Amino acid sequence: xxxxxxxxxxxxxxxxxxxxxxxxxxxxxxxxxxxxxxxxxxxxxxxxxxxxxxxxxxxxxxxxxxxxxxxxxxxxxxxxxxxxxxxxxxxxxxxxxxxxxxxxxxxxxxxxxxxxxxxxxxxxxxxxxxxxxxxxxxxxxxxxxxxxxxxxxxxxxxxxxxxxxxxxxxxxxxxxxxxxxxxxxxxxxxxxxxxxxxxxxxxxxxxxxxxxxxxxxxxxxxxxxxxxxxxxxxxxxxxxxxxxxxxxxxxxxxxxxxxxxxxxxxxxxxxxxxxxxxxxxxxxxxxxxxxxxxxxxxxxxxxxxxxxxxxxxxxxxxxxxxxxxxxxxxxxxxxxxxxxxxxxxxxxxxxxxxxxxxxxxxxxxxxxxxxxxxxxxxxxxxxxxxxxxxxxxxxxxxxxxxxxxxxxxxxxxxxxxxxxxxxxxxxxxx
Numbered sequence: 001x002x003x004x005x006x007x008x009x010x011x012x013x014x015x016x017x018x019x020x021x022x023x024x025x026x027x028x029x030x031x032x033x034x035x036x037x038x039x040x041x042x043x044x045x046x047x048x049x050x051x052x053x054x055x056x057x058x059x060x061x062x063x064x065x066x067x068x069x070x071x072x073x074x075x076x077x078x079x080x081x082x083x084x085x086x087x088x089x090x091x092x093x094x095x096x097x098x099x100x101x102x103x104x105x106x107x108x109x110x111x112x113x114x115x116x117x118x119x120x121x122x123x124x125x126x127x128x129x130x131x132x133x134x135x136x137x138x139x140x141x142x143x144x145x146x147x148x149x150x151x152x153x154x155x156x157x158x159x160x161x162x163x164x165x166x167x168x169x170x171x172x173x174x175x176x177x178x179x180x181x182x183x184x185x186x187x188x189x190x191x192x193x194x195x196x197x198x199x200x201x202x203x204x205x206x207x208x209x210x211x212x213x214x215x216x217x218x219x220x221x222x223x224x225x226x227x228x229x230x231x232x233x234x235x236x237x238x239x240x241x242x243x244x245x246x247x248x249x250x251x252x253x254x255x256x257x258x259x260x261x262x263x264x265x266x267x268x269x270x271x272x273x274x275x276x277x278x279x280x281x282x283x284x285x286x287x288x289x290x291x292x293x294x295x296x297x298x299x300x301x302x303x304x305x306x307x308x309x310x311x312x313x314x315x316x317x318x319x320x321x322x323x324x325x326x327x328x329x330x331x332x333x334x335x336x337x338x339x340x341x342x343x344x345x346x347x348x349x350x351x352x353x354x355x356x357x358x359x360x361x362x363x364x365x366x367x368x369x370x371x372x373x374x375x376x377x378x379x380x381x382x383x384x385x386x387x388x389x390x391x392x393x394x395x396x397x398x399x400x401x402x403x404x405x406x407x408x409x410x411x412x413x414x415x416x417x418x419x420x421x422x423x424x425x426x427x428x429x430x
Contacts (some may be wrong), residue, residue: 002429004201005140007107009087009100009182010171012067013079016041017096019087023060025052040089042096051101052087061185062087064098069176069183078298083184084308094394099171100184103194107182108132112192114181115399119266120281120404125195130425131397132180133211134203137428138210140172158347159313161335162230180328199412201429204420206237211368211423217282218293219243219331219398220367220390221269222250222262223419228329229351229393237423240330243269243401253332256325262332262371263389266295270401271390280404293391293400299385302376305358309339312357313348317341323358325368331394333367340382351393358386374389 021035027050041048054060063082085102102334111132112125118158121126154160173179204211212235213228223241240248247268251258253297266272272294273279305320320340326347327336338351339357351366359384369390372381397419405415413425 005104005137006105007102007136007140007173008171009102009187010168011064011083011098011100011184012099012175013092013095014066014340015095017089017098018065020063020065021060022050022082024055025060025062026055027052028203036089041402042091042094044094045080050089051355052089054084054086057084060084061246062255063346069181069185072333074138074234076366079183079186081184081186090170097180100175104133105200108136108194108196110184110188111180113187113197114183115188116189116192117281117283118189118191119277120189120191122191122195122401123410123412123415124281124403125192125407126199126412127397127402128215128399129192129196129199129407130202130204130412130416131420133199133201134211134213135180135215136173138212139201141210155346156194157350158336160347161353162350163352164230165175165224173213195282201427202425204237204416205426206235206420206423210428211235211349211420212236213420214238214396215399215419216392216394216396217388217398218301218391218400219269219394220263220294220365220388221267221395222331222394223398224331224333224351226395227334228335234302236362237420239421241421243268243271243287243398244384245270245359250330254328254331256328259325259328259367261365263295263369263387269294270404273400275313275407279400279404281406282399287392295387295389297385297387297406298359298363301385302380302382302384305384306341308360309341309357310400314361315346317342317346317375318343320384321380322372324372328367332389333365333394335366337366356386363390365392365394 015231017040020037024035061082061084065080066076066078067081085100088099090097096134112128113390175182204213221243225398226238242248253262255257310316317339321340324338325334326338328334333351335351336347338347354366357364367390368386371385375384402415
C-alpha cells in the first residue's frame, strides 16, 4: 500500500435519522446544496444511495442524533455526535444506515481520541495510533472471499461462537467497541491528532504481513492467544506472556489449579494499578463507572443465574448445578465452559459468548473461577460467586498496562514490542 485509504464507517442503523448539516453539503441524488436540520426515513421503496459531500471539507461537519455507544455493555447510552467527511445514507433491510466516508488518518484521530482521554501520555497515544492503524489496514486487506473459519459451531451439546469484523457487509468498520471506538470529532483531542500525525502510515508487521493488532482494556496480568478468542488462527506476535518487566515468570494458566491461584492473587503487572493519573489517561467518563477491573467479583443467587442464562442464550437449563471450565487459555480466560443444569447440559464458548451468557451485559472477562455457596433441601447450590481477572479479551495491547508503561518513561516502540513480541514497525505510506 502506498496511498492512504478511504474508510467507510457504519455509525447508526435506524428507520429514521435526524441529521444536522453544519455548512453546505452536495446531495448526490440531485446535485442540490443542503444545510441545517433534516430528517431521512426509509420509505419502503427502492431508495437509492445518497451521498452528502461537504463543499468545504475543512469547515463543514454533520451531526447525528441518538447514536448508541457501548452496545450491550453496562455503560450503553445514546449521544448526539459530530463528524467530518462525507455522509452516505444506504437503505438496508427496512432501515437506513448512516455511513461516514473519511480518510484513514482522520478516522484514526477520532479513534485515538475516543479510546484514550485527553490526559493520555504522548507515547501511549503514539502506540495506540500504530495498533489502531495496523488493525484497520489488516482488516481492509483481508480477502472477504477467502475461506474463513465458521464463526458458529453448534450441536446438541455445544455452542461455540465468536464475532469479528467480517460480520459487517455494508461498510468497512462500525463505530463501536465491536471494531474500534469512533465518535467523530465530538471528543477530538489535540494530543491524539499530533500522535496520529507523528506516526502517519506506521504499522506493525510480521514476516511482511500487517499485524492483526488487537487490544483490550486490562489483560489482568497475562496475555491471551488470538485463537482462543476468535478464528482458530495463530499469530506468532500474539503470544503468552506476563504484563510485567520485574516478574516475567508466568505459570501455565491453562492448568485449572494454576489459574485459580493466579486469579485469586494480585500478581505484579503494569495493569495492576489504582493510580488515578494513569487510569484517567485510558478511561473516559463512562469507563470510570468500572473500578474493579484488575480483580473483580460478581455473585448470583440460583434463580438469578438461571434466568440470566435462559435470557442470554435462549436455552432453558433449569436450575444450575455447576459451571465447569473445560478449557482455559494462556491468560486463564475460559474459552470452553460447561453449564450443567437440571434440564440441560451444554458447553459454550468462546470467551465473548461466555461473558455474554453470564451477565445482563458482559462479564468483565472470561478469566474467572467459580465458588458455590450453600445448598437447598435438594442439594442445589443457593449462590454462585465468580471471581475474575481483567477487562476484555486480553489479546495484544493492554490499554491500562500501556498507560503505565508510558507513565514510567517507556517510548511507544518499547510499549508496542512488549505486547506484540517479535513484530516490526514499518511505514507503509507517507
